Amino acid sequence: MTVEPTPPAGRPLDLPNLSLAPKVLLHDHLDGGLRPATVLELAHEVGYTELPADDAQSLAHWFRDAADSGSLERYLETFAHTVAVMQTPSSLARVARECVEDLAADGVIYAEVRYAPEQHLEHGLTLDEVVEAVLAGFAEGEAAAAATGRPIMVRCLVTAMRHAARSREIAELAVRYRDEGVVGFDIAGAEAGNPPTRHLDAFEFMRANNAHFTIHAGEAFGLPSIHEAIAFCGTDRLGHGVRVIDDIDLPPGADLAAESFEGAELGQIANIVRDKRIPLELCPSSNVQTGAVSSIAEHPFNALARLRFRVTVNTDNRLMSDTTMSKEFYRLAEQFGYGWTDFERFTVNAMKSAFVHFDERLRLIDDVIKPGYAVLIG
Ligand SMILES: O=c1[nH]cnc2c1ncn2[C@H]1C[C@H](O)[C@@H](CO)O1
Numbered sequence: 529m530t531v532e533p534t535p536p537a538g539r540p541l542d543l544p545n546l547s548l549a550p551k552v553l554l555h556d557h558l559d560g561g562l563r564p565a566t567v568l569e570l571a572h573e574v575g576y577t578e579l580p581a582d583d584a585q586s587l588a589h590w591f592r593d594a595a596d597s598g599s600l601e602r603y604l605e606t607f608a609h610t611v612a613v614m615q616t617p618s619s620l621a622r623v624a625r626e627c628v629e630d631l632a633a634d635g636v637i638y639a640e641v642r643y644a645p646e647q648h649l650e651h652g653l654t655l656d657e658v659v660e661a662v663l664a665g666f667a668e669g670e671a672a673a674a675a676t677g678r679p680i681m682v683r684c685l686v687t688a689m690r691h692a693a694r695s696r697e698i699a700e701l702a703v704r705y706r707d708e709g710v711v712g713f714d715i716a717g718a719e720a721g722n723p724p725t726r727h728l729d730a731f732e733f734m735r736a737n738n739a740h741f742t743i744h745a746g747e748a749f750g751l752p753s754i755h756e757a758i759a760f761c762g763t764d765r766l767g768h769g770v771r772v773i774d775d776i777d778l779p780p781g782a783d784l785a786a787e788s789f790e791g792a793e794l795g796q797i798a799n800i801v802r803d804k805r806i807p808l809e810l811c812p813s814s815n816v817q818t819g820a821v822s823s824i825a826e827h828p829f830n831a832l833a834r835l836r837f838r839v840t841v842n843t844d845n846r847l848m849s850d851t852t853m854s855k856e857f858y859r860l861a862e863q864f865g866y867g868w869t870d871f872e873r874f875t876v877n878a879m880k881s882a883f884v885h886f887d888e889r890l891r892l893i894d895d896v897i898k899p900g901y902a903v904l905i906g
């Protein structure tokens with residue numbers, strides 16, 4: 529007697545169902561996630577005339593194509609246009625509100641959204657005024673999302689630009705607003721030539737104040753940047769961290785979509801990242817655009833996941849990558865054959881790695897994430 533294989537239980541893993549799955553987003557830039565139509569409207573309002581297109585669809589394509597350069601430096605140039613239209617309290621609040629609404633509509637239930645306050649001072653705002661405008665927008669977005677039946681909690685990370693010299697001030701800003709919704713600090717921008725240790729005093733300030741931070745490291749630049757971020761700066765998480773794969777010898781001829789990487793040999797940096805359960809904020813589509821990896825198929829996401837690193841899935845810049853959390857999940861599923869239990873694991877990984885307090889993380893895992901995936905798993 530032959531036994532028919534049982535069809536996979538649960539809902540099909542397609543984009544509509546992925547958008548219902550509870551998702552947690554730790555790495556998303558406010559100035560990398562504007563709606564194209566909003567960029568146009570705000571540019572019109574403030575008289576910004578440098579936009580490279582004048583209808584929403586062409587502008588969306590322009591951002592995606594210009595960011596698809598294979599170089600982090602050129603990718604970063606596209607932010608000049610979004611930052612230019614985010615210089616007033618009302619534009620900052622609008623962009624923040626729409627960001628929350630868009631994430632909630634995609635099924636994100638918790639997000640940490642980051643931006644660099646020092647880039648929004650061109651029309652005379654103070655750092656505090658920038659933070660307050662964004663926090664007000666997040667609160668409006670949370671209320672609007674709850675009213676549509678898609679509740680979301682959004683917290684803020686303030687970023688310092690690594691080529692500039694304001695990181696200590698921005699760290700102080702993070703601590704000043706810690707009770708208002710700013711849960712951490714970060715550095716971003718061009719990595720080569722700007723090692724994390726340039727900003728050591730900012731990280732020491734955060735640690736002295738029992739506050740959290742993450743560091744963009746191991747994206748355009750390799751292992752030395754990851755080593756500094758961990759060994760000298762004491763980072764809680766790694767923004768990208770994808771180059772940790774350079775410290776792992778995969779078994780000869782390993783298929784990056786394999787289910788097991790038995791025999792892989794980890795160097796000291798890879799081991800400390802894994803031993804200490806340092807979360808990797810991986811951003812697959814962004815990594816392809818900046819040339820950190822050559823394609824999703826070549827992305828080490830699956831190897832790192834199977835080797836039990838604490839991997840999380842993130843969007844980085846939804847406008848530049850024309851992406852959403854659901855799309856990132858879908859691309860990974862297509863490439864590596866993941867199912868709902870894998871996405872539940874990545875989501876729990878992300879929630880455990882969030883910078884809100886432990887009791888809030890647990891509540892979201894137990895009351896929202898697990899029941900949400902139980903429905904999908906069937
Ligand atoms: O992936 C990134 N790597 C380094 N810097 C980045 C990345 N995505 C965005 N940024 C920069 C450009 C933004 O203007 C800034 C603050 O969000 O952070």
Ligand SMILES: [Zn+2]
Nearest residue numbers: 557716767844
């Ligand atoms: Zn980033």
